[in-house]
């Protein structure tokens with residue numbers, strides 16, 4: 001520890017360079033922190049225990065639907081307090097780039113999801129208007145929609161049975177606003193009556209996309225999920241009951257193996273970082289050869305000089321890395337908040353910190369080993385003579 | 388007086404590719420305890436080479452050197468480093484201070500290798516700086532000091548662990564006359580009052596006058612007087 005001021009002095013020798021290096025390390029570990037959050041978010045579907053809403057979907061594919069008749073059987077499972085259901089309805093508004101997030105929802109949907117902030121009056125208006133939809137404030141504001149407007153949507157999958165066309169014309173009967181900032185992402189959605197959707201789409205009725213089951217006691221969620229899946233075991237529509245988070249992720253997982261993508265990005269970033277800082281450290285040692293020779297003259301052993309340079313490298317990476325990870329920790333909730341819950345990044349846990357710190361030490365060691373070796377092998381008489 | 392440094396039949400050769408150049412030829416020399424020896428000679432005659440061997444910075448090709456009874460030519464790298472830390476102080480032409488550290492911290496550096504506490508290190512360095520008359524410059528960095536002042540800081544650093552032997556390679560080579568005199572006066576005081584044995588390489592006859600005697604190196608061999 002008493003040698004620390006020597007390391008500090010070495011780092012302060014070129015403040016600008018040290019600061020820039022620390023910043024690049026910081027950026028790399030900030031990215032590591034955020035991406036690790038993404039990776040964790042995508043790999044952990046969350047545990048069933050403690051969750052009061054369960055999503056029952058096809059075990060095989062999220063695009064495979066379930067028979068409507070299953071809803072009542074799920075409702076009859078002991079511990080299930082309330083059931084509702086929904087279907088995904090793909091479509092765009094005017095231009096293909098305006099892809100809308102549209103769900104056809106069953107009755108009682110808002111009882112299961114108070115998060116939407118849909119008032120009883122709005123829910124009533126929807127229920128009593130066959131072609132009615134409720135639009136979230138975000139999407140309504142974006143396109144300037146108001147209650148009472150007609151809303152033409154081009155369906156991407158489902159043609160309208162009565163017109164034979166893919167254009168569906170809805171009536172906006174309300175614009176809802178999520179009360180909590182964390183749920184702002186819900187305001188991107190458009191919700192329509194499942195009953196209308198079911199009758200009017202050309203692909204036949206009686207199908208629901210997924211069923212939502214609200215349980216009475218979250219402590220028993222795991223057992224209830226098992227009981228629900230048992231209902232359709234060995235049928236042609238076997239189900240998988242999961243947390244909402246996991247269900248949402250299965251949509252995102254359609255994009256690809258996020259874990260692999262994240263690992264590849266982190267790998268590339270750290271490869272670059274190691275080349276950069278490795279070069280910086282090599283340069284830093286080259287410049288300090290007379291000083292290192294002086295230390296050896298005074299009686300520092302080769303091993304001590306090696307340790308000094310090695311320590312300098314590890315310390316440099318640790319400073320930048322810890323700052324970066326701390327910043328990521330601070331930013332996570334802000335990203336989650338700013339995205340209105342669209343991006344749900346988990347707080348950086350002790351596992352990520354542990355992994356991050358291990359990574360810092362590893363990078364510092366890899367980057368430091370060659371310059372440290374060079375410093376160790378330095379011959380004093382040659383260095384003193386400037387050879 | 389007993390010999391502090393005993394050099395016997397010492398040779399040093401450097402190998403450059405296939406060529407071997409012998410820089411020192413069979414040098415035999417005793418340096419007594421309390422001596423202030425000046426080493427003179429033309430450029431390339433091997434003065435620095437000999438001084439580095441005496442200070443344990445390099446190892447000879449053949450022959451022996453013992454300092455205070457220790458055969459330093461037989462010590463390995465790590466043992467030699469530890470021996471240097473305890474027994475020799477070095478003073479160079481260009482001071483070789485660490486540019487990022489204050490005078491005080493520079494003087495403390497050799498003490499990092501001892502068991503002294505931080506407070507003791509600070510205290511000893513303070514005393515050493517007082518000795519070289521730079522107590523008021525303790526907080527200055529080398530760049531904020533004149534050449535003569537830097538060399539005095541280097542002297543304080545060289546004596547901080549109380550070595551018996553000081554080796555100086557052209558300590559006044561980069562100084563003006565007045566600063567040189569100050570530095571030489573200081574070396575004289577250390578030699579006379581503290582009993583330091585000093586070996587000083589110099590090109591300057593006036594500097595050599597401060598020594599108790601002078602030896603000349605000529606193409607790697609000691610000669611009695613200059614040609």
Ligand SMILES: Nc1ncnc2c1ncn2[C@@H]1O[C@H](COP(=O)(O)OP(=O)(O)OP(=O)(O)O)[C@@H](O)[C@H]1O
Pocket residue numbers: 382401402403408410428429430431432433434435436437
């Ligand atoms: N590591 C080395 N490899 C090859 N030759 C060397 C090496 N070190 C010294 N020499 C050679 O040894 C000779 C003596 O060098 P040394 O530095 O001892 O001379 P010097 O008397 O101190 O000269 P100066 O007064 O210029 O400092 C020179 O010719 C030098 O080139």
Ligand SMILES: [Mg+2]
Pocket residue numbers: 434435436556
């Ligand atoms: Mg020389």
